[in-house]
Amino acid sequence: xxxxxxxxxxxxxxxxxxxxxxxxxxxxxxxxxxxxxxxxxxxxxxxxxxxxxxxxxxxxxxxxxxxxxxxxxxxxxxxxxxxxxxxxxxxxxxxxxxxxxxxxxxxxxxxxxxxxxxxxxxxxxxxxxxxxxxxxxxxxxxxxxxxxxxxxxxxxxxxxxxxxxxxxxxxxxxxxxxxxxxxxxxxxxxxxxxxxxxxxxxxxxxxxxxxxxxxxxxxxxxxxxxxxxxxxxxxxxxxxxxxxxxxxxxxxxxxxxxxxxxxxxxxxxxxxxxxxxxxxxxxxxxxxxxxxxxxxxxxxxxxxxxxxxxxxxxxxxxxxxxxxxxxxxxxxxxxxxxxxxxxxxxxxxxxxxxxxxxxxxxxxxxxx
Amino acid sequence: xxxxxxxxxxxxxxxxxxxxxxxxxxxxxxxxxxxxxxxxxxxxxxxxxxxxxxxxxxxxxxxxxxxxxxxxxxxxxxxxxxxxxxxxxxxxxxxxxxxxxxxxxxxxxxxxxxxxxxxxxxxxxxxxxxxxxxxxxxxxxxxxxxxxxxxxxxxxxxxxxxxxxxxxxxxxxxxxxxxxxxxxxxxxxxxxxxxxxxxxxxxxxxxxxxxxxxxxxxxxxxxxxxxxxxxxxxxxxxxxxxxxxxxxxxxxxxxxxxxxxxxxxxxxxxxxxxxxxxxxxxxxxxxxxxxxxxxxxxxxxxxxxxxxxxxxxxxxxxxxxxxxxxxxxxxxxxxxxxxxxxxxxxxxxxxxxxxxxxxxxxxxxxxxxxxxxxxxxxxxxxxxxxxxxxxxxxxxxxxxxxxxxxxxxxxxxxxxxxxxxxxxxxxxxxxxxxxxxxxxxxxxxxxxxxxxxxxxxxxxxxxxxxxxxxxxxxxxxxxxxxxxxxxxxxxxxxxxxxxxxxxxxxxxxxxxxxxxxxxxxxxxxxxxxxxxxxxxxxxxxxxxxxxxxxxxxxxxxxxxxxxxxxxxxxxxxxxxxxxxxxxxxxxxxxxxxxxxxxxxxxxxxxxxxxxxxxxxxxxxxx
Numbered sequence: 010x011x012x013x014x015x016x017x018x019x020x021x022x023x024x025x026x027x028x029x030x031x032x033x034x035x036x037x038x039x040x041x042x043x044x045x046x047x048x049x050x051x052x053x054x055x056x057x058x059x060x061x062x063x064x065x066x067x068x069x070x071x072x073x074x075x076x077x078x079x080x081x082x083x084x085x086x087x088x089x090x091x092x093x094x095x096x097x098x099x100x101x102x103x104x105x106x107x108x109x110x111x112x113x114x115x116x117x118x119x120x121x122x123x124x125x126x127x128x129x130x131x132x133x134x135x136x137x138x139x140x141x142x143x144x145x146x147x148x149x150x151x152x153x154x155x156x157x158x159x160x161x162x163x164x165x166x167x168x169x170x171x172x173x174x175x176x177x178x179x180x181x182x183x184x185x186x187x188x189x190x191x192x193x194x195x196x197x198x199x200x201x202x203x204x205x206x207x208x209x210x211x212x213x214x215x216x217x218x219x220x221x222x223x224x225x226x227x228x229x230x231x232x233x234x235x236x237x238x239x240x241x242x243x244x245x246x247x248x249x250x251x252x253x254x255x256x257x258x259x260x261x262x263x264x265x266x267x268x269x270x271x272x273x274x275x276x277x278x279x280x281x282x283x284x285x286x287x288x289x290x291x292x293x294x295x296x297x298x299x300x301x302x303x304x305x306x307x308x309x310x311x312x313x314x315x316x317x318x319x320x321x322x323x324x325x326x327x328x329x330x331x332x333x334x335x336x337x338x339x340x341x342x343x344x345x346x347x348x349x350x351x352x353x354x355x356x357x358x359x360x361x362x363x364x365x366x367x368x369x370x371x372x373x374x375x376x377x
Numbered sequence: 378x379x380x381x382x383x384x385x386x387x388x389x390x391x392x393x394x395x396x397x398x399x400x401x402x403x404x405x406x407x408x409x410x411x412x413x414x415x416x417x418x419x420x421x422x423x424x425x426x427x428x429x430x431x432x433x434x435x436x437x438x439x440x441x442x443x444x445x446x447x448x449x450x451x452x453x454x455x456x457x458x459x460x461x462x463x464x465x466x467x468x469x470x471x472x473x474x475x476x477x478x479x480x481x482x483x484x485x486x487x488x489x490x491x492x493x494x495x496x497x498x499x500x501x502x503x504x505x506x507x508x509x510x511x512x513x514x515x516x517x518x519x520x521x522x523x524x525x526x527x528x529x530x531x532x533x534x535x536x537x538x539x540x541x542x543x544x545x546x547x548x549x550x551x552x553x554x555x556x557x558x559x560x561x562x563x564x565x566x567x568x569x570x571x572x573x574x575x576x577x578x579x580x581x582x583x584x585x586x587x588x589x590x591x592x593x594x595x596x597x598x599x600x601x602x603x604x605x606x607x608x609x610x611x612x613x614x615x616x617x618x619x620x621x622x623x624x625x626x627x628x629x630x631x632x633x634x635x636x637x638x639x640x641x642x643x644x645x646x647x648x649x650x651x652x653x654x655x656x657x658x659x660x661x662x663x664x665x666x667x668x669x670x671x672x673x674x675x676x677x678x679x680x681x682x683x684x685x686x687x688x689x690x691x692x693x694x695x696x697x698x699x700x701x702x703x704x705x706x707x708x709x710x711x712x713x714x715x716x717x718x719x720x721x722x723x724x725x726x727x728x729x730x731x732x733x734x735x736x737x738x739x740x741x742x743x744x745x746x747x748x749x750x751x752x753x754x755x756x757x758x759x760x761x762x763x764x765x766x767x768x769x770x771x772x773x774x775x776x777x778x779x780x781x782x783x784x785x786x787x788x789x790x791x792x793x794x795x796x797x798x799x800x801x802x803x804x805x806x807x808x809x810x811x812x813x814x815x816x817x818x819x820x821x822x823x824x825x826x827x828x829x830x831x832x833x834x835x836x837x838x839x840x841x842x843x844x845x846x847x848x849x850x851x852x853x854x855x856x857x858x859x860x861x862x863x864x865x866x867x868x869x870x871x872x873x874x875x876x877x878x879x880x881x882x883x884x885x886x887x888x889x890x891x892x893x894x895x896x897x898x899x900x901x902x903x904x905x906x907x908x909x910x911x912x913x914x915x916x917x918x919x920x921x922x923x924x925x926x927x928x929x930x931x932x933x934x935x936x937x938x939x940x941x942x943x944x945x946x947x948x949x950x951x952x953x954x955x956x957x958x959x960x961x962x963x964x965x966x967x968x969x970x971x972x973x974x975x976x977x978x979x980x981x982x983x984x985x986x987x988x989x990x991x992x993x994x995x996x997x998x999x
Contacts, residue, residue, distance in 0.1 A: 073755060077723075084734075103670075106723075106727065114715060129701050203626035204626075207628055229770070231524065
């Protein structure tokens with residue numbers, strides 16, 4: 010083999026290595042706020058446990074990577090064929106060396122395995138004393154959140170207080186989904202539990218958020234056509250804000266008085282034309298078939314197909330974190346839900362008139 | 378590395394049955410021709426799978442992609458995975474099993490030549506069957522892992538877009554069963570071939586490493602495929618006959634599908650990668666001019682990987698919440714696999730240490746296989762840790778991991794094998810300059826496509842999403858990946874150009890263009906139908922190097938002989954008839970829900986199959 014192609018090759022390799030370094034540097038220089046769904050910026054006790062374990066394994070992997078690839082590159086350079094090379098020594102192996110490079114990786118693995126097992130036992134047991142309990146129910150393609158002790162049912166946006174131990178109990182109403190809130194709770198699959206399921210598999214998860222904020226997440230297990238848009242938000246509020254949020258959400262909740270609202274509230278609603286017109290459209294348009302809504306006869310229903318729409322006006326997003334909750338998006342959704350989210354289970358019994366859509370938009374947004 | 382360019386070889390010598398024309402290929406039972414058919418077919422399927430990947434990359438080039446519909450995207454990644462695994466990498470390995478296992482062990486053919494033809498035809502029909510779903514408009518869309526209960530029709534049936542369950546998953550369920558028949562028949566065949574057909578002196582511990590790794594693969598196939606077959610039959614019952622094996626409302630459990638699938642699925646990973654390990658272990662010594670470092674350790678690490686590979690399946694399921702004890706067991710078992718894999722990597726480096734390395738395209742690809750597999754292996758160790766995996770599973774980090782293992786590992790290994798063995802198979806050396814262009818495009822393209830997936834996964838991008846919104850920071854690396862994927866595609870275009878150019882060029886390959894160590898280099902390129910005029914007697918694991926040493930230099934070109942007195946099996950079309958029978962049986966099951974008289978078609982198909990097998994059994998083989 011001549012020299013020059015070899016040199017060209019080495020120049021190539023050097024360039025490739027340089028490019029690799031630049032890419033790595035660029036990746037490292039990137040800051041986490043640019044990635045609101047990142048796993049590398051943990052904001053709870055649970056994800057900090059996971060993250061510190063990941064970082065230990067990561068650095069072991071980096072060390073092994075650098076040493077082995079460096080050895081490989083050294084060998085490739087040092088032992089390249091040169092003209093007139095004699096036949097190399099025909100060695101068949103070296104038992105000592107082979108024992109060494111069996112034992113060293115085994116030792117490194119012990120350093121990974123011990124913290125791994127410790128963390129497994131910390132992360133996979135259900136929390137003994139959650140301060141707030143939330144039931145998470147996956148649906149094709151949205152999330153239901155219930156607060157059984159606080160009497161709240163909501164969808165797609167889980168609100169929790171900061172610095173309190175949150176205990177999740179999770180299952181699914183149809184197929185397997187996976188609840189993933191990268192900064193707060195990592196990921197657990199949720200399994201279908203039907204009314205006649207004999208041995209329901211209800212997965213627990215827990216976390217204590219350490220800072221107030223708005224965190225995104227999404228379903229991580231393929232669950233059908235709109236798996237990609239089965240998003241969620243976890244909104245961490247201060248204690249006072251959380252209590253206020255709960256108090257407001259209890260009005261018309263199926264878990265409080267079966268959805269019946271206090272006579273005072275009811276009479277206020279009945280006096281409001283936006284409300285009465287909207288509710289009429291809600292009933293006439295067939296929305297009640299799938300959606301519970303405060304003030305309607307089926308406000309107390311828990312097993313309808315679609316999300317509970319009480320207090321919809323205070324949700325920040327629409328269609329499971331798919332669109333911003335603006336009047337225009339909501340109107341577009343009501344006009345053509347299949348066009349907004351193809352394959353979604355929302356089918357209109359009949360097309361809504363523009364008047365109905367306007368009434369519904371105003372009505373849904375008024376319920377904060 | 379051709380040192381001499383041979384004159385155009387005279388046409389093959391006459392033999393009892395025709396050697397040219399389409400009929401000679403349809404009826405062939407020659408392991409070499411079957412190998413070439415496996416290679417050509419699976420390369421076409423591989424290109425199809427690559428095309429599917431390119432469409433996905435175009436969709437994901439920016440946020441809110443609108444190129445394809447969400448259901449089409451689900452079909453694309455389902456078929457990309459299914460195609461690459463069952464119709465791409467596995468049969469590409471089968472090409473080399475077919476062509477080189479018999480030759481490397483000094484045999485004239487496989488143990489059951491007609492069964493071999495049968496395997497190929499069943500594979501071809503199975504591949505066409507699954508892909509026919511695109512033509513009918515109902516491609517499988519439940520992922521290559523087909524998780525129940527998403528794939529159990531009762532739940533899917535309720536979608537507004539598809540009020541009644543389509544045939545999408547049925548195509549997948551039945552197609553995989555057809556392919557399973559092909560894989561099992563081939564596995565039994567190669568297993569028996571390796572055990573029984575070795576030349577005198579070819580002891581087990583003298584077998585070339587490619588044969589050894591292939592041997593482990595056949596054992597894995599025989600043990601793993603029955604499990605997936607059972608799972609698929611249960612799923613078929615759930616879909617068609619109202620059973621509830623995986624349905625939680627009837628007492629079934631969707632997690633059981635995951636266990637059954639991954640008891641098959643994890644050994645499947647080794648089925649995909651071990652042949653590439655074997656090829657790499659063939660190529661590194663030849664181009665370093667040194668024997669394989671630690672032959673015995675390489676054999677036993679391969680066996681150990683295969684064995685422990687059956688005890689790690691649940692590491693695909695850490696997010697299901699199996700409890701701390703199962704998590705611990707499967708985490709440790711998975712970490713243990715890193716040890717024999719490390720032994721292999723170090724022994725490969727040890728093989729090249731002190732050698733005299735010639736950088737042919739085959740060698741570059743084999744080295745890249747080692748270098749890239751290290752990355753895939755290390756990210757594998759990262760998610761062998763269950764808590765860490767709770768962040769990584771079902772994200773692009775996993776996509777990065779297994780593409781480093783299966784593209785960086787398996788495809789680079791197979792590419793190395795293609796450049797290394799092409800002259801033996803076709804009597805023509807692939808062009809080395811084009812080969813290097815191919816290699817570098819593939820190497821850089823591969824890293825540009827798959828390395829950023831690590832970042833995206835850790836930054837929260839899940840797998841199997843047809844779109845992602847703005848604002849999550851996924852735009853930049855997705856654009857880089859799409860760019861890289863087109864570079865990869867360009868690499869394969871160069872490969873195709875190289876193939877066409879070489880095919881048109883003269884027969885320029887000597888018997889031993891690389892100074893190889895194993896028996897295939899002792900016979901003409903391409904070999905005659907009977908491979909060896911006289912069965913070789915083997916004294917070491919490097920018989921061809923022994924011969925060179927004994928001769929004190931270059932060996933003369935082996936002569937073509939008439940081989941009239943060598944009895945080779947007769948051509949037969951009954952394997953094809955029987956294969957069509959297998960195909961028809963599964964095809965008929967596609968109509969269970971839509972055609973009340975489907976069972977009449979099934980009975981007809983079974984009779985067809987029996988008739989084919991009957992005629993095959995009573996046909997004189999010689």
